[in-house]
Amino acid sequence: MNRGGLIDPFAVGTCGMTIQATVRGICCRAPINSITVLRRSGLMVSMKRSSAIIRYALTCLFLVFLCLRTAVTPAAALPTGIDLSLNGFGTVALARSTDDSAQFVRDLSQPDGLTRGWHFENDSLLGVQANLSMGPQWQGVLQVVSRYQYDSTFTPEITWGFLRYDPNPVWSLRAGRLGTEFYMLADSRLVGYSYVTVRPPVDFYGTFPFNTVDGLDIAAATPVAGGLLRGKLYAGINQELSPLGRDPDFDMSGSLLEGGYLDFFKGAWQIRLGHSRLRFEHDLPVESFYDRLPTATADELRVAGKWSSFTSFGLTYDGGPLQSQFMLSKTHNDHGTFQDTWAGYLILSYRRGDLTPFIGLSAVKSAPRTLEQPVYPYTDLYQADFHSDQRTTFFGVRWDFMEKMCLKAQVDIVRGTADSIFLYRWETPDWDGSMTVFSLGWDFIF
């Protein structure tokens, strides 16, 4: 998404470019003033990046130091009493694209993305987790992650912080800060060591800038029909910010998230059906744009107080060396801003010794809501900022070269339409919807 252009589509008319003269909507959304902003911010971004990298390195050192000092050996006796353990995970990755006309981001929580130079920040991260077991039924978890975030820094944030109560093997309750569980990988998409690709498919997971909610969940499991049925319900309040506008950021705090899923395991197969919905508390930071529209039109576009729902189907086969994962999702919105979206992906991998080659396909396609009171062309231009229409073929290899460490290399070939811009940052009039991304990653756990 072009953040310079999103703020106010009316600016297009006032900065000297006539809308009629431009053929593609994308030109309209990159007005002269935003190009100046782009250049200026390019410098700011590089300055911010270098300081962010230094801060990241310092955070890494500090956390590793902390771990070395407080590493706790497992208790000698089986689960009784109090047991504290400290673990962590991390990724150091380099990636680049073949295109400077749009920046590829891992997800929409990132303000800047990949260009033709190698970039360190988009996929690199470090997490540390403390587990406190208090007898067999109670557990406390605190996880802190440092990664590239909405304000171009690596400021550590609490990604998990909850108390868990398992009264028996069937039921489990958690309360506190929890990871969002829209989709199969969504609760652990930061833990690169746990999956084969460098990053979860961006076409599918990239639209979600929210990672955590403060709330509770309840899960139950029971054997059924020779397999295992597991269900979970959750609800909570989001507290995050997303860099959807240049200044200020999109404030998602106070947004209510609720949902649940059902898992069925049998042999090597797992099926998941999930449904979640989210009610934004605040509008996008484009009030000056809304103010200039008729009230009825603005109300159709406002997201505050309206629901977005996410329905998904997942199927995995995990039988020995062959692993496959398929997911399909449909997003529906009760407002005219974020577009209703279909997304899906398929990953196949086959382990041979320490090497696991993989291949995959992902795709996303969205459609704008038909407004009852459109104001041509402004509402069209505004809605076009949230459009996606692209597919990605990716392949690569994971190499488990050492205990608790792996190296990955991956190529993503993205093919889309020129108006597929929602998943990118800073696209220019040259953007044609296609690029190739090269990634190298080193994942570890400790």
Added chain:
Amino acid sequence: MPTPIVLLTRLLLFWLLGTTVLWADPGVLVVMNSASGVESLTRDQVVNIFLGRFRQLPNGMPALPIDQPADQPLKATFYQRLVNKQLAEIRAYWARLVFSGKTTPPRQAETPEQVLQWLAENPGAVAYLDTDPPSQVRIVFVLSAAP
């Protein structure tokens, strides 16, 4: 040039030898404390217990899985036969669950003796051995080959 009869005899001999070798393999023995009240487990139950999906024993008691020391080949053999996975894959699996606040991995023993000690102390403990179990320990499942 061997006659077809000789060839057939050799083939039969190889086949028998192969079967004998397989047959002589005692398999990996999944064991519990005999005081647990559990007579036997199915493969699916063992998978659910060791992969943390569902840790309830058939008699309703919570199951407490125990892993052999990581440096013992037995641990790798056990997971190879149980779910056809290498230890690196098992670690990746647990990384996902542990770092998303789900269930915890099996308790990791530091020595084979500690496995036996924990088995003796906890009626819900489930472990695996490759030798005949001592008295007070019951075989509840035999993992003969990969699924």
